Amino acid sequence: MLPKIRLGKRSPLGALVSTTCLSERSDHQGEGGGGVTPVPPATRPGPAAAMGKIKLHPGQKVYVHCSSCECPGVVEQHNHVDNQVSVFLPHLARHVLRKTEDVWTSPSAHLFPSPSPSTSTCPVPTPARTVSSCIDVPRRNAEEVDMDEMMAAMVLTSLSFSPLLHSPKHTDTPAALGMECPGGELSDSGSSGYWSVGHSNGSPAPSPPMTEADSGLATPSDEGLDMELEQVLFEEPVLRKRKNSMKVAYRCLWPSCGKVLTSVVGIKRHVRTLHLGSSGEHERCSRREEDFYYTEIHQREHQARPPPPAHLSFSPVAPPCAPWPGPSSPPLAMAHSDRTLPGDGALPEPAGDPGDGGPQASLLSKSAPSDSGSSLWQVRSEHSYQGAGAVFRVRSVSVGEQWHQQHSAPTRTTPASTSPPRCHWPSRRVRGEAKKCRKVYGIEHRDQWCTACRWKKACQRFID
DNA sequence: CCTGCCGGGAA
DNA sequence: TTCCCGGCAGG
Numbered sequence: 001m002l003p004k005i006r007l008g009k010r011s012p013l014g015a016l017v018s019t020t021c022l023s024e025r026s027d028h029q030g031e032g033g034g035g036v037t038p039v040p041p042a043t044r045p046g047p048a049a050a051m052g053k054i055k056l057h058p059g060q061k062v063y064v065h066c067s068s069c070e071c072p073g074v075v076e077q078h079n080h081v082d083n084q085v086s087v088f089l090p091h092l093a094r095h096v097l098r099k100t101e102d103v104w105t106s107p108s109a110h111l112f113p114s115p116s117p118s119t120s121t122c123p124v125p126t127p128a129r130t131v132s133s134c135i136d137v138p139r140r141n142a143e144e145v146d147m148d149e150m151m152a153a154m155v156l157t158s159l160s161f162s163p164l165l166h167s168p169k170h171t172d173t174p175a176a177l178g179m180e181c182p183g184g185e186l187s188d189s190g191s192s193g194y195w196s197v198g199h200s201n202g203s204p205a206p207s208p209p210m211t212e213a214d215s216g217l218a219t220p221s222d223e224g225l226d227m228e229l230e231q232v233l234f235e236e237p238v239l240r241k242r243k244n245s246m247k248v249a250y251r252c253l254w255p256s257c258g259k260v261l262t263s264v265v266g267i268k269r270h271v272r273t274l275h276l277g278s279s280g281e282h283e284r285c286s287r288r289e290e291d292f293y294y295t296e297i298h299q300r301e302h303q304a305r306p307p308p309p310a311h312l313s314f315s316p317v318a319p320p321c322a323p324w325p326g327p328s329s330p331p332l333a334m335a336h337s338d339r340t341l342p343g344d345g346a347l348p349e350p351a352g353d354p355g356d357g358g359p360q361a362s363l364l365s366k367s368a369p370s371d372s373g374s375s376l377w378q379v380r381s382e383h384s385y386q387g388a389g390a391v392f393r394v395r396s397v398s399v400g401e402q403w404h405q406q407h408s409a410p411t412r413t414t415p416a417s418t419s420p421p422r423c424h425w426p427s428r429r430v431r432g433e434a435k436k437c438r439k440v441y442g443i444e445h446r447d448q449w450c451t452a453c454r455w456k457k458a459c460q461r462f463i464d
Numbered sequence: 465c466c467t468g469c470c471g472g473g474a475a
Numbered sequence: 476t477t478c479c480c481g482g483c484a485g486g
Contacts, residue, residue: 430485436468455478458469467486475478 056085056103063104064089064096070104250294267294434462 056062056078063070064087076086076095085103088095250267252259254275261267271294436459437449446454450461 438467451478453468456469456480465486468484470481470483472481473479475476 056100056105060105062087063106064098064102075103252294264294270294434459436462 056075058075058077060075062073062075062085064073065071071089071092073087073089073096076088078085078100083100085098085100086095087098087103249260249262250264252261252267252270252275254271257275259267259270261270437453438446440462441448450459452458452460
């Protein structure tokens with residue numbers, strides 16, 4: 001059967017784990033699953049220890065006594081040294097630690113006199129045995145087993161660090177993931193997948209590739225160590241992945257702060273520790289508040305394409321001096337992603353280190369610490385008052401240049417997130433560097449100028 | 465000097 | 476409101 005084969009290939013634990021899931025889910029399903037379903041008479045329930053060499057693999061289904069009931073569980077970890085097995089009981093949503101001899105790989109006979117799962121007293125339909133105890137699993141040589149162990153150890157290690165990282169659902173309902181064992185293609189995200197498959201099989205996306213914003217929203221309960229680890233383990237690669245297209249930073253919106261950090265966890269920590277305070281219960285309560293005190297800002301690293309406007313997150317309180325004309329204008333202005341940009345459009349390269357400040361640092365956050373040099377990051381919002389001008393840039397003959405200039409004259413932009421007083425604005429508009437209608441069309445084609453240019457007003461067509 | 469554009473005035 | 480232009484300021 002295809003899923004089974006696929007599972008076996010994809011799972012670092014091999015068919016041992018995945019067939020456990022499969023047999024549990026689809027008992028008597030075709031010849032693939034059927035091969036494991038009939039209970040051999042030789043199967044005898046007993047402690048794993050009694051089985052001698054039986055090794056409990058992560059993800060393997062076992063039975064333990066818990067609350068006067070023999071409950072099925074899934075092996076999390078088998079510590080051969082301590083002779084202990086960490087078992088997860090999905091329908092109790094509990095993790096228990098048992099001695100190896102207290103763990104059964106099959107349901108005990110008195111509780112499960114019949115192979116039929118319907119007689120089970122436990123809520124979860126229980127197969128009569130597990131694969132390892134009843135199936136003649138080909139013994140692999142020592143190296144392979146060691147590889148499995150190493151794999152499992154690595155997987156479990158990473159899981160134990162921060163299961164929250166991989167899917168928020170795991171936080172709340174591990175049981176569901178552990179035992180529901182969704183069918184068909186998805187079955188490897190069931191019990192076996194929960195433990196290992198997603199992370200160690202080299203799958204391109206163990207968890208959906210989250211943007212920092214996503215992760216910020218999706219893992220609101222992250223804190224402390226988890227956040228650190230998230231940053232170390234996952235965020236850094238994400239940032240690196242983005243490097244070729246866009247860098248994202250987060251700006252603290254706290255009044256008179258303006259700290260910009262490159263990681264969502266960093267900014268959250270900053271907000272929490274510096275502004276919200278981090279004392280115990282309050283931390284819990286205010287955790288989500290952190291989201292309101294930072295904003296995501298984007299900076300193009302290379303001129304591959306402009307940032308998707310949907311990623312721009314603006315502060316709920318827009319500065320009164322830079323009203324946003326409408327939600328569509330800025331995206332229009334930035335949506336011409338297919339343009340090729342002139343080679344001279346070298347942007348100040350943040351070089352991954354937010355510390356090397358750009359010239360705009362002082363304007364963007366006067367009170368921010370030194371690393372606010374990353375205030376190269378910016379949220380563009382200034383064009384707002386120029387209204388429909390942005391749309392005209394579609395037919396600009398030098399949109400690339402416009403765009404470049406747009407991004408290279410940031411001193412005149414003010415992040416929508418921060419709300420600086422108007423005094424930050426120069427009384428007179430800084431001379432734009434883009435080619436204006438006059439230059440583009442020439443004075444002899446004055447009729448093609450935008451009206452603003454014709455009126456000697458700020459050009460609306462080629463906005464800086 | 466050229467250019468962009470603000471401020472203000474005329475229609 | 477539309478249109479125009481004097482004048483300022485940056486390059």
